[in-house]
Amino acid sequence: MSEMNHLKKIQHEIMCCTGCGYCKKACPTFDMGGTEADSGRGKIFLAYGLLSGEIEEDTSVIQTLQKCTLCGRCEQDCPSLVKISDIIHAARKDLHGVLPAHQKIMDSIAKYGNPFGMESESRKNEQRGVEAENTEIAYFAGCMENYMEKGLKRAALSIFEKLGVDVAVIDNECCGNPVEIIGRENKQLSKIEKKLDDMAIKKIIFSCPSCMQSFLPLNKKFEIMHISQFLAGMDLNLKDAGMKLIYHDSSVLGRKLGIYEEPRKLLEMAGGFIEFKQHEELAQCCGGDLAFSAAFPDTAGKMAERIVEEAREKNATIVTASPHCYHHLKKYGDVIDIVEVVDRFL
Template identity: 45%
Template structure:
């Protein structure tokens, strides 16, 4: 995989502009903990100047692939793609990722839990691992309130497994689907050929009336919903119809990663926690409830502050 990025790796001038926005580096302060160092390690693996060992595996896995650093790169290098390619070339996995892979292969669920499914109409919601774990009842209640007999597909989309550098191919059950809806950006990226809709897009396509309140809601842009999928406005529009929209100092394309991507969180809990605490402090300072649009972000951030997922916010405030 790294061969594809040979010229890209050589384009890195080691200017270290990526250091200022790379949050893992801010908390760890090691040369290999910011993008320039990781690109150098990838080139070393490609050129055979570096041999793979568990330290190298840890270096390449210690990244959320959020693409924030690329916004500061004057050479416009696809840093996340290089690191991701390096992972595909690794022979070994971290122990935490081995367990995640084993659960996926045995249960089609990275937590090793039972998958929830439900037959219904041609409007289909992909539940996934984290939504099933955190918000299954909210999903069912939401579609009931919308008057939709939704079909629910369970199981893992496989994207977290891809992000640790292992190839998977998940096939959706052959069935008629008018719309395929997700609340998890990972699932949308895994099944992008099906033209998926995010739940925020689906809600705005309906004539939904909301209860209005005076609470402050601060929207956290998921890296994968935002920088990967380009969805920024729809969640904000829903929030404005319910309460007062507040913004983080760094938002939209410049938004901070919260550390909640499951494959990063389980392997690097301290760094993930510090990243979440930073956002929780800013939200508290602005007297606002954090709104997430990714189950990865919700599952993580709720441990550090006052957080609600957009699914919950909509379900609780439909007239």
């Protein structure tokens, strides 16, 4: 049996949960599944069981603890301020087993440097930015923009070019976020850090909030920022988009990184936007997290449909500020990312 070292470290946090059930109030996975195991409380209960040795790891324990996007929506309703995501994440770290979908992601990152199992050759002849020695600013393109949603990378680089900002493009390694989310050691970041150490980079700009989240441990060494933060500080003079836009807060960009205002400011510059019924801290997660949607595609799909449905009712096009949300939501409805909005109307 595992030593449960990560759970032991946060035992007091676990015991602070009174079991009141308020975490069920707006939890997206609970909304879709409806069982105790789907709720934040259910997962904390499992943490109790693992800690006390009353239960041992099996497939159902792994499945339950992984069936959460770590979106943190439940924490907005928890009156005991329990760090539910941290508990679930700690429990994941104490697990030995991995779901097959997650194993595939980890193997792909180890072998190909991306979670999709795609050869890096597929990115040949792409726009590359400037040579690293000539700039202090880097744009980190995540795997989603490099392999699945190349248009977002093109849009980001096009913006930099239009604005005359020289950026070095870092796009040859996965940031390791999916591995971290699954609860395994992220060895990717130290690899990237070594490369960055050889460069003159002082500021790193991300269009992917998950990549940015992975870089948080390096935030003393580098100034890290989301592309919306970088752009919102400039006088962009955007043209009116002429579209009814509705902004979807990414859980990572919003609740985890606290970035709410900047994408909104950019959309205001492009003629305005409307809000989802639940937005900012209370925004609903779309289920687009890579590890989650790979392991639980049906639940992730239902979560996305709910968001798309509200946008449809309001006759609006969804604007994301995360390639993961973009990639996931576009399977179900009309979506445009903030980098595309800025690039198109700059």
